[in-house]
Amino acid sequence: MSRRPIAILLFILAVALLSGGVWWVSFTTALQPIADRGRADLSLAADRLVGELQRFRQVAVLLADHPDLAPLLAQGQGQARARSVLLRTSDKVGTLEILLADAEGAVLASSSDAPTASVTGQPHFQRAMQGAIGSYHTRLNETGQRVFSFAVPVFVGGEVAGAVIVDVDMEAVEESDWRGDPQAIYFTDEAGVVFVSNRSELLLRRQSGAGALPPAALGYLPSTLQPFFSHRALRIGDLELWFVDAGRYIPARALHFSQPLPVIGMTGEVLISTAQAERIAGLQAAFAAALSFAFGALLFLAAERRRALSEKLEIEARANAVLEARVEARTRELSDVNRSLRREIAEREEAEAALKKAQADLVQAGKLSALGKMSAGISHELNQPLMAIQNFAANAETFLERGNTEVAASNLARISDLARRMGRIIKNLRAFARQESEPISDVDIVSVVDAALEVAHARLHQLGVTVDWAPPPAPVKVRGGEVRLQQVVLNLVSNAADAMERAPEKRLLIELAREGGKVRLTVRDTGPGIDDPGKIFDPFYSTKEVGHSEGMGLGLSISYGLVQSFGGEIRGRNHPEGGAVFTVELTASGMEQVA
Numbered sequence: 001m002s003r004r005p006i007a008i009l010l011f012i013l014a015v016a017l018l019s020g021g022v023w024w025v026s027f028t029t030a031l032q033p034i035a036d037r038g039r040a041d042l043s044l045a046a047d048r049l050v051g052e053l054q055r056f057r058q059v060a061v062l063l064a065d066h067p068d069l070a071p072l073l074a075q076g077q078g079q080a081r082a083r084s085v086l087l088r089t090s091d092k093v094g095t096l097e098i099l100l101a102d103a104e105g106a107v108l109a110s111s112s113d114a115p116t117a118s119v120t121g122q123p124h125f126q127r128a129m130q131g132a133i134g135s136y137h138t139r140l141n142e143t144g145q146r147v148f149s150f151a152v153p154v155f156v157g158g159e160v161a162g163a164v165i166v167d168v169d170m171e172a173v174e175e176s177d178w179r180g181d182p183q184a185i186y187f188t189d190e191a192g193v194v195f196v197s198n199r200s201e202l203l204l205r206r207q208s209g210a211g212a213l214p215p216a217a218l219g220y221l222p223s224t225l226q227p228f229f230s231h232r233a234l235r236i237g238d239l240e241l242w243f244v245d246a247g248r249y250i251p252a253r254a255l256h257f258s259q260p261l262p263v264i265g266m267t268g269e270v271l272i273s274t275a276q277a278e279r280i281a282g283l284q285a286a287f288a289a290a291l292s293f294a295f296g297a298l299l300f301l302a303a304e305r306r307r308a309l310s311e312k313l314e315i316e317a318r319a320n321a322v323l324e325a326r327v328e329a330r331t332r333e334l335s336d337v338n339r340s341l342r343r344e345i346a347e348r349e350e351a352e353a354a355l356k357k358a359q360a361d362l363v364q365a366g367k368l369s370a371l372g373k374m375s376a377g378i379s380h381e382l383n384q385p386l387m388a389i390q391n392f393a394a395n396a397e398t399f400l401e402r403g404n405t406e407v408a409a410s411n412l413a414r415i416s417d418l419a420r421r422m423g424r425i426i427k428n429l430r431a432f433a434r435q436e437s438e439p440i441s442d443v444d445i446v447s448v449v450d451a452a453l454e455v456a457h458a459r460l461h462q463l464g465v466t467v468d469w470a471p472p473p474a475p476v477k478v479r480g481g482e483v484r485l486q487q488v489v490l491n492l493v494s495n496a497a498d499a500m501e502r503a504p505e506k507r508l509l510i511e512l513a514r515e516g517g518k519v520r521l522t523v524r525d526t527g528p529g530i531d532d533p534g535k536i537f538d539p540f541y542s543t544k545e546v547g548h549s550e551g552m553g554l555g556l557s558i559s560y561g562l563v564q565s566f567g568g569e570i571r572g573r574n575h576p577e578g579g580a581v582f583t584v585e586l587t588a589s590g591m592e593q594v595a
Contacts, residue, residue, distance in 0.1 A: 015292040023285035028236055030277035035239055035255055038272035042257050045185045046268040052173050053148060053264055059093050060152040060166040069100055072108050073154060073161040082109040096147060099165040119165060124151040128163035137195055146170040146195060170196055184250055184271040201247050389415050440566060442589040443482045444475040445519060449510060452489040459497055469510040476512060477589035478519045480566040488562050491555040492523045492582050499527030514588060521584040529574040536572045
């Protein structure tokens with residue numbers, strides 16, 4: 001027990017060291033992408049500032065060669081024209097002021113209503129009087145504006161006669177270029193004074209450690225000049241981390257980068273906050289600490305549990321013996337239940353097989369019942385061609401004896417047609433009567449309807465039913481079984497014929513249509529209609545009079561089951577103009593087209 005506090009303290013110290021190491025590695029790693037972004041931001045800001053100032057420098061260069069300015073310098077004439085040129089140019093390019101000064105520094109023309117009287121002694125003007133382009137930056141004490149000026153010499157007769165001076169308002173440049181940048185970017189001159197920045201609180205302030213203030217800077221600095229900020233630098237590889245005290249809007253810890261800009265005589269600098277890297281490092285260090293403490297807690301709990309388990313080992317051994325006895329007894333009970341369940345499953349499978357066989361037998365019985373109802377008409381359909389064949393055969397024999405071969409050949413051709421008709425009828429009957437066990441496939445619904453009508457032809461002819469059926473010219477394929485579909489259609493046709501037996505108008509209308517991926521078969525009669533459409537598909541339900549038909553009331557129920565097995569639907573309703581309408585909707589195979 002006395003060792004436990006020492007072990008805990010050592011563990012906490014190790015976790016602290018590990019978390020600190022993780023923090024430092026994560027922090028230094030996360031600084032690199034921040035540094036890359038800072039360098040790119042500084043380079044972009046520097047390019048924009050230099051480019052903007054170079055645009056005003058080019059304006060001064062172009063004005064130095066303007067033909068309306070030389071006469072004022074050489075002859076003292078054309079002041080109004082020169083001022084007009086300077087004013088138009090200033091309005092177009094957005095300068096603070098454009099001046100034309102003679103060699104003595106006196107201002108001869110200006111774009112301002114209150115121009116500067118003289119530029120004598122100013123560094124950029126003195127540089128222009130030497131034949132070169134001069135630049136200078138200062139602060140106007142009257143307005144407090146920060147001005148960057150370019151002076152370009154004007155040559156008359158090969159001699160420097162004066163200079164064009166373009167003054168630029170640096171605040172306008174800042175607002176138009178990069179005032180909204182997220183990083184703290186500033187530009188310092190040779191005196192270490194911040195002359196341009198996207199942070200207003202940094203303007204006209206000096207960096208600590210910048211040295212003594214040059215006399216040339218005293219003319220434009222405010223009297224209340226304070227150090228820009230105090231900072232301590234820390235080198236991390238090739239990066240420089242500053243600890244800054246410069247106000248609430250300047251990052252307290254930031255990466256510092258600088259870039260000399262000799263074109264404008266300044267140095268671009270940027271401070272990039274390391275808060276994001278600190279957050280990442282803090283999260284990873286916290287995760288490492290939490291993981292270490294969790295691992296330590298698990299080790300502690302494991303040790304405690306091991307001690308507790310060793311104390312309870314004997315008790316658990318006894319409990320395990322009791323539990324094993326109970327498990328053995330429960331296993332025997334479950335084995336008995338399992339055997340009982342297997343017997344029940346076998347009995348249910350046998351019952352299901354018997355049910356399927358009964359359903360198949362019922363479907364076959366329905367087909368045979370339909371054939372029985374139409375047996376008289378079928379016998380007539382077969383007897384009539386047989387009598388005709390007998391007569392045509394006798395006539396053909398007589399004509400052959402007389403040598404009249406043409407008439408005999410005609411009789412033989414008619415005998416052949418009648419035989420084919422009888423063969424087609426018998427083929428349809430045999431196909432309809434057989435027990436189909438084939439899986440669902442693509443079936444031509446047009447040939448199914450034709451076959452059903454041919455089987456029922458005798459019955460329809462006997463009752464005087466007019467069939468209105470215009471089959472499409474091309475096959476219409478649906479998903480189903482050919483024999484089972486034929487049974488459905490024959491059942492609908494037979495029911496329609498029975499319903500119209502006493503109707504004054506006996507007309508059977510069969511239509512075929514397709515909508516999207518469905519094919520709809522409609523069978524309509526002109527009978528008395530359906531008494532209760534909601535029960536029409538119930539087993540043993542029939543609207544026929546007792547003793548009038550030998551049907552069992554199972555035809556529509558069987559048809560309903562067959563259509564459902566194909567994934568289709570069958571519906572029955574009364575037509576508004578009288579009679580019943582049955583609709584069979586099946587799934588199209590996808591390749592056929594309905595004309």
